Amino acid sequence: MAIDEPLDVSVVLPCLNEEGSVGLCVNEAREAFAASGLRGEVVVVDNGSTDASADVAMMSGGRVVEEARPGYGSALLAGFEASRGAVVVMADADFTYDLGRIPDLVGPVIEGRADLVLGSRLDAATRGTMPFLHRFVGTPLLTFLTARACGRRVVSDSQSGFRAFRRDALGAMGLTSTGMELASEMLINSARAGLRIQEVQTGYRPRIGQSKLATWSDGWRHLLLIFMLAPDLLLIGPGVALLVAGSAMLGVSFFHPTGVQIGSIVWQPVFFSGIALVLGMEAMLAGAVLAHTSSVTPSGVGQRFAFVGKPNFPNNCVRLGVAMALLGLALNVLLFFLWLGDKSRTTLSHFGLASLSQSLIIVGGTVATFGILSRFQRARAAQEPAKAKSTDTKALRP
Numbered sequence: 001m002a003i004d005e006p007l008d009v010s011v012v013l014p015c016l017n018e019e020g021s022v023g024l025c026v027n028e029a030r031e032a033f034a035a036s037g038l039r040g041e042v043v044v045v046d047n048g049s050t051d052a053s054a055d056v057a058m059m060s061g062g063r064v065v066e067e068a069r070p071g072y073g074s075a076l077l078a079g080f081e082a083s084r085g086a087v088v089v090m091a092d093a094d095f096t097y098d099l100g101r102i103p104d105l106v107g108p109v110i111e112g113r114a115d116l117v118l119g120s121r122l123d124a125a126t127r128g129t130m131p132f133l134h135r136f137v138g139t140p141l142l143t144f145l146t147a148r149a150c151g152r153r154v155v156s157d158s159q160s161g162f163r164a165f166r167r168d169a170l171g172a173m174g175l176t177s178t179g180m181e182l183a184s185e186m187l188i189n190s191a192r193a194g195l196r197i198q199e200v201q202t203g204y205r206p207r208i209g210q211s212k213l214a215t216w217s218d219g220w221r222h223l224l225l226i227f228m229l230a231p232d233l234l235l236i237g238p239g240v241a242l243l244v245a246g247s248a249m250l251g252v253s254f255f256h257p258t259g260v261q262i263g264s265i266v267w268q269p270v271f272f273s274g275i276a277l278v279l280g281m282e283a284m285l286a287g288a289v290l291a292h293t294s295s296v297t298p299s300g301v302g303q304r305f306a307f308v309g310k311p312n313f314p315n316n317c318v319r320l321g322v323a324m325a326l327l328g329l330a331l332n333v334l335l336f337f338l339w340l341g342d343k344s345r346t347t348l349s350h351f352g353l354a355s356l357s358q359s360l361i362i363v364g365g366t367v368a369t370f371g372i373l374s375r376f377q378r379a380r381a382a383q384e385p386a387k388a389k390s391t392d393t394k395a396l397r398p
């Protein structure tokens with residue numbers, strides 16, 4: 001095939017030590033091209049395989065691209081860059097995805113019905129193909145969180161690595177991830193950019209060779225990415241919910257200082273109320289700052305938290321925090337006198353007040369510390385350009 005001949009499809013396979021399967025994958029993709037009449041290429045991206053993966057891929061008819069930066073995401077980004085088909089298909093080089101199904105995946109894209117199509121594995125997820133933890137915990141949890149970050153449920157299997165998309169859509173996807181979290185980034189950014197996303201069931205087979213997925217560290221990278229992309233949904237929403245729940249429980253403890261009888265047990269809402277108030281405030285503060293500073297949140301969200309960027313925000317935090325902590329301390333003093341005046345010396349009736357004062361001190365301390373940190377950070381940021389300017393001026397001096 002001439003190098004400048006237009007191509008319908010590029011299949012990009014990231015590959016790290018998959019000598020037992022990469023050849024089978026390249027062959028399967030090429031057979032799918034032949035059977036469907038698609039003009040295609042297979043690009044295998046290797047970065048650091050110590051086995052014969054690159055040779056096997058090349059001998060099977062794949063084009064091998066070497067990428068210096070490690071990681072699944074880096075390999076895919078290099079493969080997207082090096083390939084030239086109008087539609088890009090990504091899949092694993094471990095023989096888990098049936099590449100004979102490539103036409104089903106690219107069909108909706110070529111026909112203009114979709115910009116991104118994901119091949120769901122869930123119809124074939126079994127004990128033999130997917131570990132219990134991935135099938136029943138990791139994948140459902142990440143699918144739920146990505147759906148919240150997208151603003152709606154887009155697919156049933158957000159972690160599928162078998163996907164087809166219009167090359168033109170790459171710009172809208174804004175991909176930057178170097179690791180496995182690229183899968184979540186692609187889905188969230190595509191949904192937010194308004195790309196049309198579809199899902200088709202494409203099955204899943206047992207893997208050949210060793211898995212490269214590190215369940216905990218890769219799962220953590222996915223979580224961090226989702227939190228960075230959607231602080232508004234994942235921090236602020238739960239933060240507000242915790243603040244409301246904490247306040248409600250505190251209210252209940254004022255009316256029922258000795259606890260609430262539920263069947264044979266007595267529930268003391270006072271204990272969790274403080275925890276909920278503190279966690280809620282921390283989640284809200286972190287979420288507001290992330291939403292304001294992150295350039296990738298959907299338009300409108302950053303503006304909603306524009307107050308975080310106002311010059312007086314750090315000082316206001318310090319003032320509010322100190323005021324809350326002082327009020328908490330004052331309540332503590334009041335509690336002490338109430339206790340002195342209480343002949344029976346039982347503190348139970350003031351549980352609500354005690355919890356309120358303790359929460360005010362802790363939340364106030366958190367808010368004030370946050371304000372001080374913000375002030376410090378701003379002062380540093382303001383110094384940076386000044387420093388750079390003075391260095392520039394020095395450099396110009398003869």
Ligand SMILES: Nc1nc2c(ncn2[C@@H]2O[C@H](COP(=O)(O)OP(=O)(O)OP(=O)(O)O)[C@@H](O)[C@H]2O)c(=O)[nH]1
Pocket residue numbers: 013014015016017018045046047070071072075091092093094096161207210211212213
């Ligand atoms: N080039 C390159 N490829 C990688 C790297 N990490 C993983 N891969 C490849 O990316 C694909 C996905 O990795 P897998 O180990 O299959 O991860 P997974 O599909 O989530 O996990 P399994 O279900 O166990 O297969 C495979 O083809 C790997 O060989 C890497 O750092 N560089």
Ligand SMILES: [Mg+2]
Pocket residue numbers: 092094096207
């Ligand atoms: Mg795999």
